[in-house]
Amino acid sequence: MSEITLAANGKPNYAKTRKDLEEVMSGLHRQVKAIKLRAMDEDPWAVAEMAQIAEEINAAVVEVVARLREVGYTWTDIGMAFGISATTACKRYERKIRALTPAA
Numbered sequence: 001m002s003e004i005t006l007a008a009n010g011k012p013n014y015a016k017t018r019k020d021l022e023e024v025m026s027g028l029h030r031q032v033k034a035i036k037l038r039a040m041d042e043d044p045w046a047v048a049e050m051a052q053i054a055e056e057i058n059a060a061v062v063e064v065v066a067r068l069r070e071v072g073y074t075w076t077d078i079g080m081a082f083g084i085s086a087t088t089a090c091k092r093y094e095r096k097i098r099a100l101t102p103a104a
Helices: 014-040 044-070 075-082 086-100
Strands: none
Touching (some): 044 086, 075 086
């Protein structure tokens, strides 16, 4: 993996590690396609596994968005990463993030 440097705004500059991420994501996409093909061959266990993986990924996304907010990323930053507006990002994740935090 490449070393992460800081951008002028003090936030990590992940441009150098983008290629590493693309390789990992490419492998993940191939695995999802393989599971889908198996499910399409009428394997109910494969479709159940797909659903479980989807739940885990969705939960992980919420946790990562929460962490990004904790370290100072704005809804605009997060929305840009998803290709959506800040308002849409906030509406999509704010309630889910609050649900992660135990009531005081």
